[in-house]
Amino acid sequence: MRRFLFLAILIWPLAANAQSTELFPRPPEIEPAVNFWLKVYTEINTRNGFVHDARDLSVIYETVPYNQRAISNARNRTRDDLRVLGSGQRTGLTAGQQEILALFPEGVSNRTLNNAASNIRFQLGQSDRFLGGLRRSGAYRAHIRQVIEEKGLPQELGILPHVESSFNPGAVSSASAAGMWQFGRATGQRFMRIDHIVDERMDPYIATYAAMSLLEYNYSILGTWPLALTAYNHGAGGMRRAVRETGTTDIETIIADYRGRLFGFASRNFYAQFLAVLQIENDLDHYFAGYTFDPAPQFREVRVDGFVESRALAETLGVSHARLQADNPALRAAVWDGDKRIPRGYPVKLRAGEVPPGDLLALVPDSLKFSEQTPDVEHIVARGESLSVIARRYDTSVSRLVALNQLTNRHRIQIGQRLLLPQGSEQAVAAAPPESAAPEPAPATLAPPPEPVPEPPPEPVQIASNEPVRIEEPISSGEPILPPAAVLPDDQELDAPVSGEDELAAAIDPILDVAQSNRILSAELAADPSDYDVDGRNTIEVQAEETLGHYADWLGIRAQDLRRINNMAFRDPVIVGERLRLDFSQVNVAGFERARRAYHAGLQQEFFGNYHIQGVINHTVAANENISTLASNRYLTPIWLLRQYNPGLDMNRLQIGQEIVFPRLQPVQ
Template identity: 35%
Template sequence: MFESIADRRLPLLLVLILLLAGCASAPERVDYRATGVFPEPPEIADNVAFWRNVYASWSRGEVAIHDNEHLGVVYEVARLPGPVREGYTPEQRDFVQARRLYHQRRLADLEIKHASGQRLSRDERELRDRLVSAGGPNAVAGASERIRVQRGLRERFHRGLEISGRYDAIFRDIMRTHGVPEDLAYLPHVESSFQLNARSGVGAAGVWQFMPATGREYMRVTSAVDERLDPVIAADAAARYLRNAHNRLGSWPLAVTSYNHGVGGMLNARAQFGDDFGAIARNYRGRAFGFSSRNFYASFLAAREVASQPHRHFPEGVRFAQPLQEDRLILRRDLLATDVARHYGVSVPQLADLNLAWRDPVRNGQATLPAGSTVWLPRGALHRVAGHPEPRAILVAQTTPPRAAAPPAPPARPAASRVAPAQAPVRHHVVQPNENLYRVALRYELSVDELRRLNQMAPNDNTIRVGQRLRISG
């Protein structure tokens, strides 16, 4: 750009104007390679390049046939016959199996000849050299058993980028609040491609793909409300999980990988290889540390690169969704969805569309929403009822007696609605199960920094315990 302007000999003033205009129009974003927070060891460079191709180059109509340990060795990128659908058609399944068998036979012949010192053809020498270059002299042995097929994800990643526009800003704010790198907001591209109702075959759910057991440690997962399906609540849980993992493991490559493999597994890996993540990815053979775990960090780095430069990788353009603008409500008491809907003048189906965490018993009125639950309302609903110019959260309560651990309920209103806006916040709050500093701050319309200041907590300290009394005013 600079050379082309100079070659045209434009006046210096015009050059400066053009440069300033370019700077003003570009979004301010840290260079993903320059921070050093998420290093890329040379041992996984081929893996990162592989996943970059999966996300940005190879379409759903293409399959890459490759070595499952040395991802720089891709034997073929084949075009699927017939229509492209979510799953394989029978014809495509047969096609993929035939291509896999072709390469397995080819590699099996190479292994026999290489081991016995037989003369190799030109193609066989080239194949041997690729394997040796990627994995050393021993990489030829067993290559026929390391065949793997990976379907391209370009269209799905593109769609995930569009959906991410709704959540990126709030995800980054949550990450900053918990003192972790904000680029962890890119993890859903790896986990779910931002498919809001994503569910895995082993029980993981939601954009952030929490398993039920881990989900219950950080949020509500019940028959009535499954907060794993609320992208924002799950993002807060992911930030807390990753902060805790980093505190125990000491590095972000290990902490990010633990999101797939668990902290215990990564502690075992660190005990053997220290903080050398390249050595872990190449040599660690822990139980259940398979292809997915070994490649999780590399796939995150690739997703981070592609998502941070969308117009480079998707020159056709990306139509990002509008940022989340719905009003957020925190319930002070257990309530039926119908109570909330009636109070704010919306229908239960409208609320159900916004509140992905609600399960059937809440949607059909058979179960109440627990106290402390987040409820998303159509934009402006809080303003219409509460008269607040730009409310962050309104606390509502039933007129029934409060629970023992909850703040006092406000006086009942004579109106027909069973719901009433809360009075001024009480002076202290007793920490309940599944609560965290972010949720308590939101509940009382405070910033996390204000809540820390009121309780004489150190900056970036997010540790609270059940039963603790937190000062929330004064």
């Protein structure tokens, strides 16, 4: 009876708020996708997968084992049969061709069948992984429920980690989205501390607050939960663009018609996956009879009034260093390796049953406390240098450089980039003659990603999976990978092996590699709904913190030239929200957009290094109030951030009684 009550407590927040057709509609147009994900999550495990049509998920050609040969054979066989059918042949068909034809509507056109031949995808099963995530979720459900209640959001949002990571707090995707809630670095820095000492994405408790703040933000600017949830994967800016280009907020129309460059399989299916998980959660006994939940651990916290070495703290408090590290996953490898100290005031978690009662801080003697953090040791990347060259020079390893700087195998180093080095590296370089850089090569370029999250080349393919399945040889079929579940194994660190290609790759020049820089910058601005694109008439929407001087500099022309082509008098200001015509006689559009995005990414990075968003405040405009005073004096919010929370706001026409959303900001300690 006691166990039954415990399970009821864990389940009731979702069951009590059973799927609301108002908040989370289930349009018939996406019903085939929802049913597909129900099958993926409940009917086949990670030893098998579906060969299916990537657009029409009601078309599942066959179920095959997860190995190179079976997948390749099934894809080729299906492609050949579809091409036969696409040629118009309807007699003398093989049994397999007849089965494939039966999957399509009667009278299907040859064009549809030929298109299908180029649209074959493999999806790995997830039932065993879902069950593992369900078990893990028990440790976090009560906390997630509490955070959602505090913010007044729908309880259904608490199931999102099923889609993102299978409730794996140590998950890291191929795009370096990290933690149970799968935050990218730039978006995560809006809400959490993310650096080489602390990465709060890896703390499932802190990251839960951040995830709900992000969803709250997405909803405030997009207005519907289907769009807000899809923006969790595709970015608020991307979804604002989808709404503009399709002229609708209907999720089913956007999924069917939007052809954004990065709106791929993962983004199109994110909401359908959420609905499938919601159905499973509301009928767990039907789908997973006999499931169990992990108990929620009980922690005590101690905030040391000084910087302290991790091993010294563990020894003083009588816990193992490994246990301390496991319970405080937000502290990065530099802390556990001894390169950095635990920051002053950091809330160190300790298992309640493993430490003595009473004042834990009193157990830490002053002799273990330092007044300052261990200083950083840095190297500035020069032209022609690679990770391997730098590692040899400082007598360290490439993998340690990658871990300390949280690099990924897609974001190779850039000229002028500051790399943090392990402690003691300055002595290593002083003792050895400097290594000459390699002969200057042509700037390295990176292949454009097929999806918002590119596939890591050296790893076995992981399609909608949390843990790689051992296969005889890696699959390199070029299939798009589904990011929400394509995470690395349990307990794998961010310092994953680096490919030999990336070790030797020379630093790229961001000025020359414009296309790659624009892709990276667009990802960094994913949470920003502002329009930084140049339209077909060579005009832009003026954004906050921009001036004619900025535009002239990015275009390589004079400000007075811009005034002339826009019929502006000398003292006429540029007005935020209005459109301005540009002159591209000196630079191309891509170069201008790169410079513009780099400016705003730097502006936002600097701001979120000093402030984190903790929630929102709804302000009702009163008489004699103006936006500048409210933003700068009362809410300490820059105009560019205010516009992100209120993208449709006309800042020159405020009305009494109008509601404005302000982010609730907290200075970084």
